[in-house]
Amino acid sequence: MARRRPLAKPEPHSTEARPTRALVLHPDTRAGDRSGREPADALAEAVSLAAALPGLKVVGSDVVRLPRPHPGMLFGSGKVEELRARIEADEIELILIDGPVTPVQQRNLERAWKVKLLDRTSLILEIFADRAATREGVLQVELAALSYQRTRLVRAWTHLERQRGGLGFVGGPGETQIEADRRAIDEQIVRIRKQLEKVTKTRELHRAARAKVPYPIVAFVGYTNAGKSTLFNRLTGAEVMAKDMLFATLDPTMRAVRLPGGGPETILSDTVGFISDLPTQLVAAFRATLEEVLAANLILHVRDISHPETEAQAGDVAAILEDLGVRDEVPVLELWNKADTLDAEARETATNRAARSETIFLGSALTGEGLDPLMAAIAEHLSGLRRPAILTVPYSEGAARAWLHDADVIDSEAQQDEAWHVTVSWTDDQAAAFAREFPALAPKTEAQTVETAAPRSEPWSPLD
Template sequence: MELKTSRMSPAGRAAGLPVENETAGDATRVVVIVPHLTRRGGGEEGLRRSPEARLDEAIGLVLAIDLKLVGSALVGLSQVRPATYLGSGKVEEIAELVKAEEAGLVFVDAPLSPVQQRNLEKAFAAKVIDRTALILEIFGQRARTKEGVLQVELAHLNYQRSRLVRSWTHLERQRGGFGFLGGPGETQIEADRRLIGERIVKIERELEQVKRTRALHRASRKKVPYPVVALVGYTNAGKSTLFNRLTRADVMAQDLLFATLDPTLRAVQLPTGDKVILSDTVGFISDLPTQLVAAFRATLEEVIEADLILHVRDMSHEDADAQAHDVKGVLSDLDIDPEDDHRVIEVWNKIDRLDEESRAGLFNTAARREGDARPIPVSALTGEGMEPLLATISQRLSRERVSLAIDLDAADGGNLSWLYRHSEVLERRQDGEGRLHLAVRVPPDRAEQIERRFGARRIKGTGEGG
């Protein structure tokens, strides 16, 4: 086992996690432990992702909520121990590190059972959290919209209910505390379970209302109708930086895991004059807690409904291929075919971080892929590659949509207004006889309706690339 200590200056306190004291400048001192199976049989994930890359990501998770990293360790395991996950010798070594560094928190980057968590806390004399708990804390700090806050709390409650944890300080503030809610003869665990269950039911009702509101918003956008382009990718792949580059918006774009949580929507005008709605979504990650995959499905509805998906990849990362595999797995869970090259465009980001040799190799690899499978190398930071990316988006969207020619009387304001509401008007001109000649673009499923209503004619070469 390789133990490392780190003397990093604190960047602030962590929300929702135990803190040594309440002084503003203090943060929880944390030791990061990354177990990895050293023999075959650990599954495909263990074979694809290097332990060192996993350690880097685990440290990134810790720094995402400003914990003070004071030590880290890669722990090789021949097998998982039911009582403590780690072997007894490793537990003793880590306990010495925790004591020496005066750490109040140990983050074990693995799924711990309640028994394993309790036993490790006794051995380390410190609070222990696993991967799911830390990601929940990060999501809780990042959530900004009402839906995001509710989704995080729902996932957190389900996680806590499975462990029957008794101290829920934030719920005590909201509901008056467990001690006042239990009926006669009700045990503490029963009271906890009942309280959490009641809160879950309430949140689920609120989320249903939020979902209905979102559905209305999506329906109104479809009537505009601008196509939706969704950004997806592994967390910290540069999606928000690319979003800002394309929209000139001010979205939180930091070198932090999960810098974006709630989806952000902006209208973007392409160089051709076409307008699209661009959606920035939460970053994906390996071993995303199952509670969050389910809870954030609604947040990812923008991806499910998107006309085009940009899969943003950090090509400077040593685990770029493994990260892409994880993203494709989440897309598959959303019933989206990640290999559908008509709908998914790979955007190879962060080429500004590559040396000349790596850069040349990357461009050669991209050029060898044919047709729609060809990725677009870009640097969202410097702006390199934006023109070919925008051109590809425009070309792909126009191929999927149908252009129609329509003739109207200039005085027919009702039908003209209808067309502006239900189609994208590309061209409008009036002849000397008072007739309007329009070129409009619509999704394929709306083309027949407009053809029947206006006697519209299809403009050759559109709507044939499905």
């Protein structure tokens, strides 16, 4: 009988996946860097993006001076060779380029360096694919990835070059293969869009249900990692993922809170963070995710005031809001967040600047500093949207009175002549919704002289 060979001893930690060693490069064109940012700050953001993707270990990062991008290799031949030596010495397995890379440049660099390469758009798509949790988020990421992949089919196929016949004027098997792949991607895009239409219809039904008792909506917007989710959790008692990480939140989350000073019950909406050079495919694909911003009665712009590029980040947020089509009449308040991380001089400067504006509040979502004045200002803005009216609700219309109580619009009520005489303060949307539900009870006279309820002294609190 043959002797059994001894089992090989397992290598230490063989069950644990070793992280991929990555090198991050930011091409500095000097001809107008991304959004006018300093190259070092742009590189730091790119490193943070890489750190946000699980399974990566950033072992190096550099700003690469690039007076003129090479059409075939992006970098010059000398820099390509210099980086190749570094890649081999540091055992780099993945190169992340903080900027656009054409399919031809990617093919040539991967061939020269013998490692995988991702540009900025590819990296952001990878992060979104890893973070999306809801069905809608997953579908939107797939749609964005397919749209991006489709644009990179042309000339990206190195194995097809040998299959082209003649001088290239007539397509050979290579052209057929590219067209087949493009057709397959188009079919997947059509399938995903149909699925997204179903999801969108479901969201429309949810919005219609909320419209029956229409609370005003406050949408949180801001640059990624500005602290929106930390603020959202503190105000609502929710447990949305909040980390010192780019794109910690991708899927929108909504919660209701009761505002101070007699303000209305309000829905707070946490949204995906913005970023400079957001891939156009993602802007289009995530438009439905950001639609709560379009429906908002007030926008709260959360800024990381401690970030060296806070002004440039604010400009990016404003540009994306404009691109989304946010109405000019929607009021915008700013929370200059992370005040607790400022040094004494920077804090004094920020305090003085915020004090000169009625729409800017300095504070910290982490410590709670400065949030009470902010919430009072939100309540004041939303209360200003409410108009007074007097309703006569017969005893037989108990459902109408219950609707008014559920909407939290009643200031006072009295009983007389077998009816409730109700003084309300409500928004135009609430008045229209009530009129649709109970057309016979729509207000006949507006209570011009009726004041809204006296401000309540209790602080804001999450609703059960």
